Amino acid sequence: MDRNNMLEKYAEVAGRDVVEHLRQLAGPLKGLRLVHVNSTRTGGGVAEILHKMVPLMQELGLDIRWEVITGEPAYYECTKSFHNAMQGNEVNIPERYLKVYEQTNSQTAGGLEEELQNADVVLIHDPQPAALIDSFPRHKGKWVWRCHIDASRPFRPVWKYLRNFVSKYDASIFSLSNFAQQLPHPVYLIAPSIDPFHEKNRDIDEDDLRETCARFEIDPERPVILQVSRYDRFKDPIGVIRAYRVAKELTPNIQLILAGGGATDDPEGEAVLDEVRTSAKDDPNIKVLLLPSDAHRTINALQRVSDIVMQKSIKEGFGLTVTEALWKKKPVIGGDTGGIRIQVINHHTGFLVRSPEGAALRIRYLLHNRDLMKEMGEKGKEFVRENFLVTRHVREYLTLIYALLNSKKERIELS
Numbered sequence: 001m002d003r004n005n006m007l008e009k010y011a012e013v014a015g016r017d018v019v020e021h022l023r024q025l026a027g028p029l030k031g032l033r034l035v036h037v038n039s040t041r042t043g044g045g046v047a048e049i050l051h052k053m054v055p056l057m058q059e060l061g062l063d064i065r066w067e068v069i070t071g072e073p074a075y076y077e078c079t080k081s082f083h084n085a086m087q088g089n090e091v092n093i094p095e096r097y098l099k100v101y102e103q104t105n106s107q108t109a110g111g112l113e114e115e116l117q118n119a120d121v122v123l124i125h126d127p128q129p130a131a132l133i134d135s136f137p138r139h140k141g142k143w144v145w146r147c148h149i150d151a152s153r154p155f156r157p158v159w160k161y162l163r164n165f166v167s168k169y170d171a172s173i174f175s176l177s178n179f180a181q182q183l184p185h186p187v188y189l190i191a192p193s194i195d196p197f198h199e200k201n202r203d204i205d206e207d208d209l210r211e212t213c214a215r216f217e218i219d220p221e222r223p224v225i226l227q228v229s230r231y232d233r234f235k236d237p238i239g240v241i242r243a244y245r246v247a248k249e250l251t252p253n254i255q256l257i258l259a260g261g262g263a264t265d266d267p268e269g270e271a272v273l274d275e276v277r278t279s280a281k282d283d284p285n286i287k288v289l290l291l292p293s294d295a296h297r298t299i300n301a302l303q304r305v306s307d308i309v310m311q312k313s314i315k316e317g318f319g320l321t322v323t324e325a326l327w328k329k330k331p332v333i334g335g336d337t338g339g340i341r342i343q344v345i346n347h348h349t350g351f352l353v354r355s356p357e358g359a360a361l362r363i364r365y366l367l368h369n370r371d372l373m374k375e376m377g378e379k380g381k382e383f384v385r386e387n388f389l390v391t392r393h394v395r396e397y398l399t400l401i402y403a404l405l406n407s408k409k410e411r412i413e414l415s
Helices: 003-014 016-029 045-059 073-086 095-111 113-117 130-135 156-166 206-215 237-248 269-280 296-305 320-327 338-342 356-367 370-387 390-405
Strands: 033-038 063-068 121-125 142-147 171-174 187-189 224-228 255-260 286-290 308-311 332-335 350-353
Touching (some): 003 016, 033 113, 045 063, 045 320, 073 156, 095 113, 130 156, 142 390, 171 390, 224 237, 237 356, 296 320, 308 356, 320 332, 320 370, 332 356
Parallel strands (some): 033 121, 121 142, 142 171, 171 187, 224 255, 224 308, 308 332
């Protein structure tokens, strides 16, 4: 998309009043330097959001930078353990891994010293770069820690370790209220978002859809169930296969597609993929697809040729694949957890489930109620338009910046 016309394009989808509001908020902030730091440029929802949010905020006149922290395998083993522990797993992290984690953050800080020291706002995403703040004890700008993880019941010893870093920030952001933790600074709630013009979400012509079906040997005349996710145990791909097998007993012509890839900061993905392939065995109606991180158009097409999209997560920070499916007018069967709960509204945009058997019942119910599927699809797209587009996300970030920079004022007015 042409950056100079980006805001005009968003006005066509989100509404001109929404874009004018963004311009009004951004006007007094022109030139403000905001630096995002996360742990990967590819794979996962954080990178996808930043790929679109950064240029949009740049067009609004802010000086936006995006930096990435990288490390050796022990660093990623440590940060994956953080991720699992934050989502409730009891994880004992070796002291040597913690030392590697702290050293990696310290080394990264050295290379970003000028960038971060001179920023007006630094936005640190998730635990991977959280320790960067220790290298900037006298930071001039405002530092914000943004947690994208379901932190509702973290494993306390690990959270206590991470909290030592997080408590030094000026504010924190969580996706949902029940994820938020008690901290000695302001805590904000901001849900993630999708970009309607991302290659993963824009419209696709019928020829491309037919080509996708042919390439992956999908029969468009038979029902297609899809889950798109990284191969991660918290996404419960094995549970999806179990649900498919139960549903197949009464609906024998269904097909299942598990499509996903890995992220550069996730060392467990290959082992989970092997488990999924073993579980699928030789069933020709189960397609287990390992896709590259830039296979956005393929994922888009797979979501559009599917009848039902699943996201049967056991834990989920938000679930952008749910948002994407709703945007494409697909009913979603999702795990009753995390951010899926605020997107999948029972009998309106899909169904929440807690077991493979429950998912199977909902698959059969929807496939026998096609009018309801269509109605859910229409409701789902409008729900996303109103609540989960990147324009809303940017608006809330701009509002947060105002609150941080004007924290001593009782009243903030925009002309």
